[in-house]
Amino acid sequence: MDIRPILASLRRHRIPAMLIVLEIALACAVLCNAVFMISQRVASIHLPNAIDEAGIAEVTLNGTDPELAGSDIPRNLAALRGLPGVQAAAVVSTLPLSQNNWGWGFSTKPEDALTNRDSRNVSMYFLGSGGDAALGLQLRGGRFFNDGDYADSHFDKSPLPETHVVLVTRSLAEKMWPGQPAVGKTMYSMPHYYTVVGVVADVLRPYIGDVNSPANYDAAFFPMSAAGSKGALSHYVVRGAPRDRDRLVREAEQKLADLNPGGVAHGRSYAEIRRGYFADMSSMAWMLVLVCVVMLAVTAFGIVGLTSFWVNQRRRQIGIRRAVGASRAHILQYFQTENFLLSTGGVALGMALAFGINVYLMHRYEMARMPWFYLPAGAIALWLIGQASVLGPALRAAAVPPVVATRSA
Amino acid sequence: MFQYYLDLAWRSLKRNKALTALMVLAIALGIGASITTLTVLHVLSGDPLPGRSGEIYYPQIDPQDLRGMSPSKEPPSQLTLIDGMNLLRAARADRQALMKGGEVPIQPEQSALDPFYVDARYTTADFFAMFGTPFRFGHAWSAADDEAKARQVVISRDLDEKLFGGANSVGRTLRISGTAFQIVGVLDHWQPNPHFYDLNTGSYAAGEQVFLPLQTMIDLHLSRDGSNDCWGNGGGGTDTLLPADTCVWLQFWVQLDSPAKVEAYRQFLVHYSQEQKALGRFQRPPNVRLRSLMQWLDYNGVVPDDVRLQTWLAFGFLAVCLVNTVGLMLAKFMRRAGELGVRRALGASRRSLLAQLLVEAGVVGLVGGVGGAVLALGGLWLVRQRSSDYASLAHLDPSMLLTTFVLALGATLLAGLLPAWRACQVAPALQLKSH
Numbered sequence: 001m002d003i004r005p006i007l008a009s010l011r012r013h014r015i016p017a018m019l020i021v022l023e024i025a026l027a028c029a030v031l032c033n034a035v036f037m038i039s040q041r042v043a044s045i046h047l048p049n050a051i052d053e054a055g056i057a058e059v060t061l062n063g064t065d066p067e068l069a070g071s072d073i074p075r076n077l078a079a080l081r082g083l084p085g086v087q088a089a090a091v092v093s094t095l096p097l098s099q100n101n102w103g104w105g106f107s108t109k110p111e112d113a114l115t116n117r118d119s120r121n122v123s124m125y126f127l128g129s130g131g132d133a134a135l136g137l138q139l140r141g142g143r144f145f146n147d148g149d150y151a152d153s154h155f156d157k158s159p160l161p162e163t164h165v166v167l168v169t170r171s172l173a174e175k176m177w178p179g180q181p182a183v184g185k186t187m188y189s190m191p192h193y194y195t196v197v198g199v200v201a202d203v204l205r206p207y208i209g210d211v212n213s214p215a216n217y218d219a220a221f222f223p224m225s226a227a228g229s230k231g232a233l234s235h236y237v238v239r240g241a242p243r244d245r246d247r248l249v250r251e252a253e254q255k256l257a258d259l260n261p262g263g264v265a266h267g268r269s270y271a272e273i274r275r276g277y278f279a280d281m282s283s284m285a286w287m288l289v290l291v292c293v294v295m296l297a298v299t300a301f302g303i304v305g306l307t308s309f310w311v312n313q314r315r316r317q318i319g320i321r322r323a324v325g326a327s328r329a330h331i332l333q334y335f336q337t338e339n340f341l342l343s344t345g346g347v348a349l350g351m352a353l354a355f356g357i358n359v360y361l362m363h364r365y366e367m368a369r370m371p372w373f374y375l376p377a378g379a380i381a382l383w384l385i386g387q388a389s390v391l392g393p394a395l396r397a398a399a400v401p402p403v404v405a406t407r408s409a
Numbered sequence: 410m411f412q413y414y415l416d417l418a419w420r421s422l423k424r425n426k427a428l429t430a431l432m433v434l435a436i437a438l439g440i441g442a443s444i445t446t447l448t449v450l451h452v453l454s455g456d457p458l459p460g461r462s463g464e465i466y467y468p469q470i471d472p473q474d475l476r477g478m479s480p481s482k483e484p485p486s487q488l489t490l491i492d493g494m495n496l497l498r499a500a501r502a503d504r505q506a507l508m509k510g511g512e513v514p515i516q517p518e519q520s521a522l523d524p525f526y527v528d529a530r531y532t533t534a535d536f537f538a539m540f541g542t543p544f545r546f547g548h549a550w551s552a553a554d555d556e557a558k559a560r561q562v563v564i565s566r567d568l569d570e571k572l573f574g575g576a577n578s579v580g581r582t583l584r585i586s587g588t589a590f591q592i593v594g595v596l597d598h599w600q601p602n603p604h605f606y607d608l609n610t611g612s613y614a615a616g617e618q619v620f621l622p623l624q625t626m627i628d629l630h631l632s633r634d635g636s637n638d639c640w641g642n643g644g645g646g647t648d649t650l651l652p653a654d655t656c657v658w659l660q661f662w663v664q665l666d667s668p669a670k671v672e673a674y675r676q677f678l679v680h681y682s683q684e685q686k687a688l689g690r691f692q693r694p695p696n697v698r699l700r701s702l703m704q705w706l707d708y709n710g711v712v713p714d715d716v717r718l719q720t721w722l723a724f725g726f727l728a729v730c731l732v733n734t735v736g737l738m739l740a741k742f743m744r745r746a747g748e749l750g751v752r753r754a755l756g757a758s759r760r761s762l763l764a765q766l767l768v769e770a771g772v773v774g775l776v777g778g779v780g781g782a783v784l785a786l787g788g789l790w791l792v793r794q795r796s797s798d799y800a801s802l803a804h805l806d807p808s809m810l811l812t813t814f815v816l817a818l819g820a821t822l823l824a825g826l827l828p829a830w831r832a833c834q835v836a837p838a839l840q841l842k843s844h
Contacts, residue, residue, distance in 0.1 A: 015739060015827070016736060016740075019735055019739065022732050023729060023732040023733055023736065026725065026729045029725070030729065033722075037718065062526065063514050159639075262514075262524065264514070264525065264526055276796065279795065279796040279797070284715050287791075291442060291722060291723070291726055298438060298730055299729060301435075301733070302431075302732075302736055302737065305431055305737045306736045306737070309739075309740030309743070309744065310740075312744070313743070357725075365714045365717070366714075
């Protein structure tokens, strides 16, 4: 189809044409950035985490005397293991995504100080005996802790445990000793040092950055004896089949509350911990989805409204074209092509705008760079919306009978 | 004349209901979304102590050792116990308070109530006078009580209602973590947002239920919450152990009534750092900050980035809606070229046509504003259903309601300007002829 007459006609309707272009451009820019933000959040919400998330129930116990932990913890665990359906139970210091973080700087050389640039901040997990099985950690090399490791470890005056063994995640091992086997290596925070006895699949930290943060899996696991834990072990983890989990949450909470009348027991499933951690993020994602849908609807109705007006204004013109031999398909095509041209102008401007906004947000809010394919994807979406919304008015235009030409406006 | 235009606008809007509805809806959606996000932003970036915040300052000094030092680095955001006590006792400000957050078990005497945990604030006496906390019953403890490690406690109105049914409980005993405390005061509702004095224990809606002297906490080894940063080989402390002298874990606030005093206090902090360096405690050259309350909130970036992003997005959406409205109004006004031509021919000036069309735009804007306010109320209700700590604060206050209408009216008039101007350009003769 020849587009010259269309361009000529658009030149006579500059303002409405420009408005459509502007509207599509704005919608394209907002859409690309909003969809990118949604995808970032969805990716964060689904970050993998190598523990048995589906089977874990957790009970926190606070307010008991830390001095009595040596006798309380074994008694509490024995009671929990007696619950029907429990496969493993242990006590740990904190859980991934629980927001209760204990971080410390470690390095690969003994002389490095805490504040040295080469040292790496690592989230520390302290596991009571059997903690590896209760969490469902997945071994990728070396070994888990043995009974001797658990029994030997305790806290003294330092916040670092008095032990010499550690498990690290695969990501942390790869960062601290790139390209080398981590098992047998030592990490330091003098005067403390720890030898890596095993590497486990990636477990998230209690508190993570955004989805692109390279430090999300910088975690290490230390053994800890109940007697020497000084109150650091307060999260009871009970693992069972996923279908038993909710029952286990209730029963384990009840059991610990009964056994520890002075303490406060609070139970929840791991799924709740994850949901709670990402609650804000998922509501933000839903809000973005809502805004996108409404915005596209507004854009579409705007195009329908303007094109209808346009068709009405040109009824006589259309009638003349029909009278001199244009078919209905020609008229339809005319309006579709016109919309296509306007959309093209709009998305070209919109892609530039979307890119600019992304650069600004990157600069201002530490957002990641938008992958290039968002731009053409946004463009195609708006092309389709443009074509869909012009269809109604264009069909009405095509229905204009040739006889209109003979009437005065 | 205005009434006549209003009448004309009303007739015109009724003539094409679909187009009118579309315009009103677009305005309402755009305004609703932007007011919802703007309200959240407005609430979160508010002044927690209106009328008082200008005199409240947060001193920072740098007691760290030389490792990892760089000239541009900010000093730590909290104080060690030694420095906190030194600055407190120097008493160079009009008022000063040293504090820490924590969590304590309350063991009610009524057997009907199980023990429960509440957030606590361990602080020195000036806290109440400096921040202007309202008292329902009783009063604060004194500086002498601080030194005496008095077993005295100020409780919140909520706790008073929970334990004593809202009665005047001053003088009664409260068991906290196994120790008997005497209640000396009951606060009235007081929950500054943001929770400026300790941002480590939640930035918003984090209200403490009990307040007791800092020295008493140290004496009784009550459990602490919040942040604790150490350097060197310092121990971070556990439940029973205090953090080492190489750990910062306390917040310190001062009240300074005049700019001269602020400057003097800044000098004092520098002198203090020099003196400590001479004594060998500090190793770094003096590195001090003295931020006002609002500067402190800004420096800590308390307003979540997501909230700002949402606001940007909502205004982008409003822009799309407005461009859309411009287009629809253009369609509407141009369609009335005939009518406008007649009015011109009968002697109406361009200016009065413009006024007439803008009145019509204004009516659309007002109706859209009402719709926007309703949508914003719904949007804020949705925000309140979230679990974030600030969710419960999201309410539309009168000033934001006014903003809604001003924004709706202003935006629509702006959107109507171009179409109205275009429509006024009609040549009356041409319009009359073709009919």
